[in-house]
Amino acid sequence: MELSSxxxxxxxxxxxxxxxxxxxxxxxxRQIAAHQNIPDRYLEQLLATLRRAGxxxxxxxxxxxxxxxxxxxxxxxxxVVSCIEGFDSxxxxxxxxxxxxxxxxxxxxxTARQAAEDVLQKxxxxxxxxxxxxxxxxxxxxxI
Amino acid sequence: MELSSxxxxxxxxxxxxxxxxxxxxxxxxRQIAAHQNIPDRYLEQLLATLRRAGxxxxxxxxxxxxxxxxxxxxxxxxxVVSCIEGFDSxxxxxxxxxxxxxxxxxxxxxTARQAAEDVLQKxxxxxxxxxxxxxxxxxxxxxI
DNA sequence: TATAACTCCGGTTCTCCGGTCGGGTTTGCA
DNA sequence: TGCAAACCCGACCGGAGAACCGGAGTTATA
Numbered sequence: 088m089e090l091s092s093x094x095x096x097x098x099x100x101x102x103x104x105x106x107x108x109x110x111x112x113x114x115x116x117r118q119i120a121a122h123q124n125i126p127d128r129y130l131e132q133l134l135a136t137l138r139r140a141g142x143x144x145x146x147x148x149x150x151x152x153x154x155x156x157x158x159x160x161x162x163x164x165x166x167v168v169s170c171i172e173g174f175d176s177x178x179x180x181x182x183x184x185x186x187x188x189x190x191x192x193x194x195x196x197x198t199a200r201q202a203a204e205d206v207l208q209k210x211x212x213x214x215x216x217x218x219x220x221x222x223x224x225x226x227x228x229x230x231i
Numbered sequence: 232m233e234l235s236s237x238x239x240x241x242x243x244x245x246x247x248x249x250x251x252x253x254x255x256x257x258x259x260x261r262q263i264a265a266h267q268n269i270p271d272r273y274l275e276q277l278l279a280t281l282r283r284a285g286x287x288x289x290x291x292x293x294x295x296x297x298x299x300x301x302x303x304x305x306x307x308x309x310x311v312v313s314c315i316e317g318f319d320s321x322x323x324x325x326x327x328x329x330x331x332x333x334x335x336x337x338x339x340x341x342t343a344r345q346a347a348e349d350v351l352q353k354x355x356x357x358x359x360x361x362x363x364x365x366x367x368x369x370x371x372x373x374x375i
Numbered sequence: 376t377a378t379a380a381c382t383c384c385g386g387t388t389c390t391c392c393g394g395t396c397g398g399g400t401t402t403g404c405a
Numbered sequence: 406t407g408c409a410a411a412c413c414c415g416a417c418c419g420g421a422g423a424a425c426c427g428g429a430g431t432t433a434t435a
Contacts, residue, residue, distance in 0.1 A: 090340045128397090129394065146411080189239070207339075279382090279383070293431090
């Protein structure tokens, strides 16, 4: 039930991209990695996955980098974690050849997971960006 | 997000114990393991954990075995997985010394997890047993 | 009281995967 | 043409989950 650092990194990176959304300027891996202190070599792989899932797009060559493929409010957190965690399409067909006990358990578990996924589905990247800005505002006010 | 075999085994075992609840007869590890085909040596450890968490109690010696410590309807599925997965009390205090971005993400994640836990909290072992019986009934009717 | 049937406890092994690197290839801008 | 980036691929490491085992402690029962 723990948030894997994989997903956290991805979210952090997208947050960065999301706030720079609008001006066509792509951001480099290095920038993002440094700003959120994520191992850049690792971030590279994550962004590759996000690109294959159509969440970000990349621009090669000098002055290249990454941009969001869609606007922040049409990217749900579920999109992100599901693609990064790899439980989207084509998975474990032999996952449910169980006994009646097993299937009942699987069923309940499925319900619980569904509940969590619903929460993630309702939150968009835009929401995150906003919350983040709000929080920074508050933090600033309380700063001595 | 996947149900660990650990938790699945535990649930399976408790299901077994739950259905035999009432008559004071304890069940042996071997029996449970054989009936649900779980590696018995492994099940032993899981039951030990459940015992320490006060979910089952054990009777040593000849004719010994395991029994539920409370009745099935006062054991929630959350009790089980949280104790087996080990995220009950005393865990990672340094889990949130993050940046403002990080804390926002953690917050949302927490909400999602909470939703899942609520589902588990509402389901008792008794519910599982009932569902299981119902399912077996249905399966029997459809049996050629 | 002896014995068999159990739980209990601790280590050990094996496997798998998240996370990490290094090196090399393409692409595009200046 | 040179440089700066994304891109690809494969190997490595450590730790956690999963499973195995030997032996010691406990108890009902004959």
